[in-house]
Amino acid sequence: MTTTEAYSDLAEALTVIYEKREAANIADWVIENITGKKGWERKMDTRDLAIEELTRFDKYKSELLTNKPVQYVLNEAWFCGMKFYVDENVLVPRPETEELVDIITKDHPAGTPMVIDIGSGSGCIPISIKKKLPGAKVVSCDISEGAVNVARKNARDLKTDVEFRVLDFLNEVNWSALPSADIIVSNPPYIPFDEKELLAKNVVDFEPSVALFVPQDDPLIFYKKILHFAGIHLRNGGKVYLEVHENLAAYVRDLFAVSADTVEIIKDVYGRERMIRAIWKY
Secondary structure, three states, X not given: OEHHHHHHHHHHHHHHOOOHHHHHHHHHHHHHHHHOOOHHHHXXXXXXXXXXXXXXXXXXXXXXXXXXXXXXXXXXXXXXXXXXXXXXXXXXXXXXXXXXXXXXXXXXXXXXXXXXXXXXXXXXXXXXXXXXXXXXXXXXXXXXXXXXXXXXXHHHHOOOOOEEEEOOOOOHHHHHHOOOEEEEEEOOOOEEHHHHHHOOHHHHOOOOHHHOEEOOOOOOHHHHHHHHHHHHHEEEEEEEEEEOOOOOHHHHHHHXXXXXXXXXEEEOOOOOEEEEEEEOOO
């Protein structure tokens, strides 16, 4: 089987799960991972896959056909131009979260802010902030030891100085372990459990529930805690940046408007209300 044949075979097989264009993109990513060659390079490559490459191809194809996300199959995801290691301990980084990082770094083009990230996951947010704001000191926490281990690996691989802590943020007793901050950022769990059936199988069956879902009767639980935490730990003139469920953005805005001087809903590139910026002027 040549690389071109392998690509065509996988792209066709994946159309039972994904629409044609997405299936083609996934197939291209997989074959590039196996061969180390981009699509235009492979057009000139008429050789057959080596035995080791063919073994990996068969393994990856089998896993992908179970709805397993390609990022978990290959243990890689791209975020802010960097390759992150990911596995089923962490969410797959999303493009809209890159927008959150961009907003923060554009708001603080210089200086040495103290940043606290709540919900480390793969470490994509705190690591990217540190890369873009080298003068910042960044601390990140997550309830999952598995997630923190992934985040620490990414920080080492990307040569980034971020401090990660295993910590249950919802338990206020643990807040004393975190410093005061100029910036608090979080992409917390925010999907109500009753929306679980609306999500794709590659999300529900493989991504960690603890990082996705919140109680149906209290969908703002993390935002309430973050607001309370900000009242204690946010320094004068501090800011809070949040990713939110588009259906809950107005509720989160109103929640923070009670305490913050300015609260703004920010739309993503698709026009969805997905981010909040809250500013304290005192």
